[in-house]
Amino acid sequence: MANSYTDESGKFAPGNPGKPRGARHAATKAVADLLQGEAEGLTRKAIDMALEGDTVALRLCLERVAPRRKDTPVQFDLPPMECAQDAAQAAQAILQAVSDGGLTPVEASTVMSLIEQYRRTLELTEFETRIQALEMGR
Structure with a gap:
């Protein structure tokens, strides 16, 4: 039916x-x-x-x-991230901010996810730059 x-x-x-x-x-x-x-x-x-x-x-x-408010702005010192490897320094800065009491663990987790997304973007950009360089070298 x-x-x-x-x-x-x-x-x-x-x-x-x-x-x-x-x-x-x-x-x-x-x-x-x-x-x-x-x-x-x-x-x-x-x-x-x-x-x-x-x-x-x-x-x-x-x-x-x-x-x-569901969330609030957070302020802390974060080193510049110009390449994917800089993410380790940024992660260290976040851990230090948690240790110093400047960030809560939940805030740090949120910021770390942003850093991870940005790291992936930088990594992809670096990868594309390498591919372009290899293609131009042919």
């Missing part, structure tokens, strides 16, 4: 047979329907409760006004 997901033989039709783009879960739709037209009143009530000293309501309001 064919439906919108299968052909006449019962095999899945080409493409993604999952939910259509933009489809929402039934519970999400039910909550949205219940809240229809109530957003302004609920927001006003949360603000009033926060102003009266309700710490949960206050936190809720503040999280909407000034959400917590």
Whole structure:
């Protein structure tokens, strides 16, 4: 029996047979329907409760006004990276910054992944330069 997901033989039709783009879960739709037209009143009530000293309501309001940052800029000394081999010196600088307390291990891990990506870019550039030099030498 064919439906919108299968052909006449019962095999899945080409493409993604999952939910259509933009489809929402039934519970999400039910909550949205219940809240229809109530957003302004609920927001006003949360603000009033926060102003009266309700710490949960206050936190809720503040999280909407000034959400917590997912990350923050970090500053530390990093040697220039002009070739792929310079990545080792950069990694040493990051480890030293963690050791000195200038970076957290999570921050260092994030920066190290950036350095690794940059190292790969430098390595590829060096490789392409060598190939060009070899081809011109022919």
